Structure formats: structure tokens, C-alpha cells
């Protein structure tokens with residue numbers, strides 16, 4: 001049995017979402033690749049956590065599965081948490097992708113009526129930063145990350161920008177999509 005947890009502004013995310021209007025812009029050695037995609041994101045209640053008996057966080061876990069429209073193959077798989085700090089009125093996102101890259105991104109304080117969360121990370125920031133394998137550091141280094149997610153009822157929209165040092169140049173890797181909720185909203 002799970003105890004009752006107030007997920008605050010994360011409550012609205014809980015459920016399964018699907019969207020088929022995805023647009024990915026990613027790097028190629030000699031240019032840019034545009035990939036139309038569709039995806040499923042499942043947000044599920046995770047837990048509440050106390051840090052150093054002081055900071056109280058609540059978190060929802062998510063799993064994102066992205067398929068290329070041209071061949072239906074999974075070409076991006078991501079998991080992590082959206083984490084809400086009610087006292088500081090701030091959001092965090094922790095994420096892992098199977099390229100040997102992990103990110104912890106943080107927000108500014110949210111406005112009271114906000115249904116939009118923007119989190120960012122940068123390799124020059126010691127706290128909200130990017131951890132990557134030696135290979136990625138050397139060959140396809142992520143230097144900055146920014147992600148904005150907006151929810152209106154059963155509609156979720158996101159856009160993200162990932163700065164890469166790859167193939168001897170700076171490349172802005174971008175993704176955006178609009179998703180609809182396909183399960184009942186969370187009841188708590």
C-alpha cells in the first residue's frame with residue numbers, strides 16, 4: 001500500500017500520454033537530420049523523500065519511449081524523475097539516456113498559477129549539470145540542456161534544446177512534441 005502523497009504541481013502529469021507530432025533535429029557528420037517521431041510517456045507516482053531532515057521532495061517517475069515514424073523503431077529511450085520542492089517552489093528533473101549521459105536540471109521558482117515548468121543544466125554549473133562518459137566527453141559532448149513542459153488538462157507539450165560539441169562544431173539538438181493523455185488523470 002502506498003501512503004497518500006501530495007504531488008503538488010506534478011499531480012497533473014501522472015498517467016500515460018501519447019503524441020505523434022514529434023520533430024527531432026539531430027546531428028550528422030555532414031549536416032542535420034530531421035526526424036518525425038511518435039512517443040509514449042508514462043508518469044507514475046514515485047515517493048516523497050526527506051534530505052538531511054530538512055528538504056522535503058516529492059517525485060514522479062517517467063519513462064519515455066520515442067519511435068521514428070519512418071521505420072517504427074525506438075530511437076530514443078529516456079527515464080528519470082520530475083521532482084518538486086514545495087518549500088523552495090522549485091522543480092528538478094533528473095534523467096538518464098542509454099548513451100552514457102545523465103543530467104540533473106533545475107528551475108527558477110515557479111509562479112503561483114504556473115502550468116509550465118522550465119528546467120536547465122549547464123556543464124559550467126556545478127549543481128545542475130551533465131555527467132557523461134569519457135567517450136561522450138571527447139566525441140559528442142553535451143554542454144547545456146533546457147527543457148520546457150506545459151500541461152493544459154489532457155494536453156502536454158514540451159520542447160527541449162541540447163547543445164552538443166560534435167563533429168568539430170557546436171550543434172543545437174532540438175526536440176518537441178504535443179501529447180494527449182490516454183489514461184484517467186490521477187485522483188489524488
Ligand code: HEM
Nearest residue numbers: 024026027035037066075076097101140142162164173175
Ligand atoms: C525526443 C528526444 C530525443 C530524440 C528523438 C533524440 C534523437 C537523436 C538522434 C536521432 C540522434 C542522432 C543519432 C545518430 O546519428 O547516431 C541524437 C544524437 C544525440 N542525442 Fe538525442 N534525442 C533525444 C533527446 C536527447 C536528450 C534528452 C539528450 C540528453 C543529453 C540527447 C543527447 C544526444 C547526444 C549527446 C547525441 C549525439 C550522439 C550522436 O549523434 O552520435 N538526446 N539524438
